[in-house]
Amino acid sequence: MLITKSAAELGRLIAAREASSVEVTTAFLDRIDELNPTLNAFLHVDREGALAAARAIDERIAAGEQMGPLAGVPIGVKDNFCTVDMPTTCGSRMLEGWVPPYDSTVVRRLREAGLVIVGKTNMDEFAMGSSTETSAFGPSRNPWDTDRIPGGSGGGSSAAVAAHLVPLALGSDTGGSIRQPAAVTGTVGIKPTYGGVSRYGVVAMASSLDQPGPCARTVTDAALLHEVIAGHDDMDATSLDLDHSGLVDAAATDDLTGLRVGIVDEFRGEGYDEGVMARFDEAVRRLEALGAEVVTISCPAFTYALPAYYLIQPAELSSNLARFDGMRYGLRAGDDGTRSAEEVMSLSREAGFGKEAKRRIIIGTYALSAGYADQYYGQAQKVRTLIIEDFRAAFERCDVLVSPTTPTTAFRIGERVADPMAMYMADLCTIPSNLAGNASASFPIGLSDDGLPVGLQVIAPTMEDTRLYRVGGALERDLEAEWGGSLLDRAPEAKGE
Numbered sequence: 151m152l153i154t155k156s157a158a159e160l161g162r163l164i165a166a167r168e169a170s171s172v173e174v175t176t177a178f179l180d181r182i183d184e185l186n187p188t189l190n191a192f193l194h195v196d197r198e199g200a201l202a203a204a205r206a207i208d209e210r211i212a213a214g215e216q217m218g219p220l221a222g223v224p225i226g227v228k229d230n231f232c233t234v235d236m237p238t239t240c241g242s243r244m245l246e247g248w249v250p251p252y253d254s255t256v257v258r259r260l261r262e263a264g265l266v267i268v269g270k271t272n273m274d275e276f277a278m279g280s281s282t283e284t285s286a287f288g289p290s291r292n293p294w295d296t297d298r299i300p301g302g303s304g305g306g307s308s309a310a311v312a313a314h315l316v317p318l319a320l321g322s323d324t325g326g327s328i329r330q331p332a333a334v335t336g337t338v339g340i341k342p343t344y345g346g347v348s349r350y351g352v353v354a355m356a357s358s359l360d361q362p363g364p365c366a367r368t369v370t371d372a373a374l375l376h377e378v379i380a381g382h383d384d385m386d387a388t389s390l391d392l393d394h395s396g397l398v399d400a401a402a403t404d405d406l407t408g409l410r411v412g413i414v415d416e417f418r419g420e421g422y423d424e425g426v427m428a429r430f431d432e433a434v435r436r437l438e439a440l441g442a443e444v445v446t447i448s449c450p451a452f453t454y455a456l457p458a459y460y461l462i463q464p465a466e467l468s469s470n471l472a473r474f475d476g477m478r479y480g481l482r483a484g485d486d487g488t489r490s491a492e493e494v495m496s497l498s499r500e501a502g503f504g505k506e507a508k509r510r511i512i513i514g515t516y517a518l519s520a521g522y523a524d525q526y527y528g529q530a531q532k533v534r535t536l537i538i539e540d541f542r543a544a545f546e547r548c549d550v551l552v553s554p555t556t557p558t559t560a561f562r563i564g565e566r567v568a569d570p571m572a573m574y575m576a577d578l579c580t581i582p583s584n585l586a587g588n589a590s591a592s593f594p595i596g597l598s599d600d601g602l603p604v605g606l607q608v609i610a611p612t613m614e615d616t617r618l619y620r621v622g623g624a625l626e627r628d629l630e631a632e633w634g635g636s637l638l639d640r641a642p643e644a645k646g647e
């Protein structure tokens with residue numbers, strides 16, 4: 151069955167002309183038709199466009215052109231990546247129906263590599279949230295249990311990948327938005343080193359934290375996609391010039407001999423599910439059995455990462471979201487010819503933004519305002535430096551750090567909406583990597599006592615993304631040998647049958 155095959159296998163089949171991209175794309179589009187009404191993973195599906203792109207790839211392959219390993223493979227794109235041929239709403243009324251005049255660099259790279267973009271995936275509004283419940287277009291649902299959240303902000307991408315609606319998807323991670331959804335859906339999520347993947351054309355939320363990255367079902371698939379989207383871009387001032395060619399090879403290593411793994415001491419205790427910790431401890435023992443040396447490392451400043459993030463992130467966001475004023479593009483409300491520009495701006499922002507966006511705009515504006523900036527924003531930036539220092543010291547003693555990706559498994563839809571602090575806790579373990587710019591990933595490591603997926607977070611120093619794939623690849627092969635297949639084979643709704 152085509153939809154259960156990995157992206158790597160699909161790419162091979164298409165290149166060898168054993169399956170056409172049109173056939174593969176049609177299989178996924180049909181799956182989307184069948185399950186998207188339940189999962190709400192896609193906000194927009196472009197059947198015609200996807201089939202036309204697939205046909206073009208098939209023709210090029212038939213003409214003998216050598217294309218990359220993912221040519222002809224379908225992909226879903228989070229709805230904050232600009233696409234010239236599809237709306238880009240960021241899950242917000244503010245941008246409902248807006249079609250950008252250009253492609254983001256990452257989307258351009260997908261097209262150049264021959265990937266087939268089937269549609270845009272649901273997300274929390276402007277990427278604020280851990281559940282997709284702040285999306286103006288309703289929450290996505292977790293294929294493991296449709297009463298539960300698929301994580302956020304990139305829950306549409308994770309649900310789509312977990313339920314075999316697409317073999318691959320794009321995400322963006324500001325505080326955990328790729329890794330936390332991956333953890334709660336049993337998929338692989340990678341946050342590359344900050345600057346490794348271009349942010350050009352990704353609607354900015356918190357520019358010093360945002361980082362695009364891959365969502366996949368297998369570690370090799372994530373590496374293949376990472377190699378396609380990474381690389382220097384003149385259009386992004388923070389883009390790094392790194393060599394990303396070794397990621398796929400790193401995912402093929404089996405042996406972790408000599409790898410020094412540090413357990414983050416701060417990430418356990420109160421608030422962590424027993425089942426999550428049990429799977430985490432087993433995964434660590436597994437890494438040891440594969441040859442790794444394990445130590446426990448204290449990173450005391452990580453305890454302050456969450457409060458620091460919730461000052462820095464809203465501060466940057468309040469500034470970035472100022473552009474949505476109803477004047478240039480996006481929603482314009484109350485413009486009846488009698489109101490001043492200022493009134494129209496205010497009415498547009500009132501109508502266009504949801505509650506969480508307003509909450510963060512207010513907090514961020516306050517944190518940056520004269521008289522308070524030193525007390526809040528300035529202090530948070532100092533904490534950020536301490537976190538970077540903790541990472542530096544930790545990586546003198548180990549090659550990668552590990553923790554649970556998220557303290558609990560997928561919670562129920564509605565359970566945390568009235569309690570922003572409870573919602574923010576979902577990113578407790580993922581935020582330090584964003585504040586410091588590290589490469590970081592979530593890999594599936596089994597099911598908790600409630601039958602829901604658990605993720606292992608692996609953090610590597612900046613620019614050492616290959617280490618993530620080395621650990622993830624070795625772990626995946628070892629676990630799958632024991633399970634007799636992928637974790638997703640056990641998901642009730644996600645089963646490709």
Ligand SMILES: NC(=O)C[C@H](N)C(=O)O
Nearest residue numbers: 277278279324325326327
């Ligand atoms: N965008 C992210 O990485 C999500 C994070 N949960 C936030 O709400 O800021």
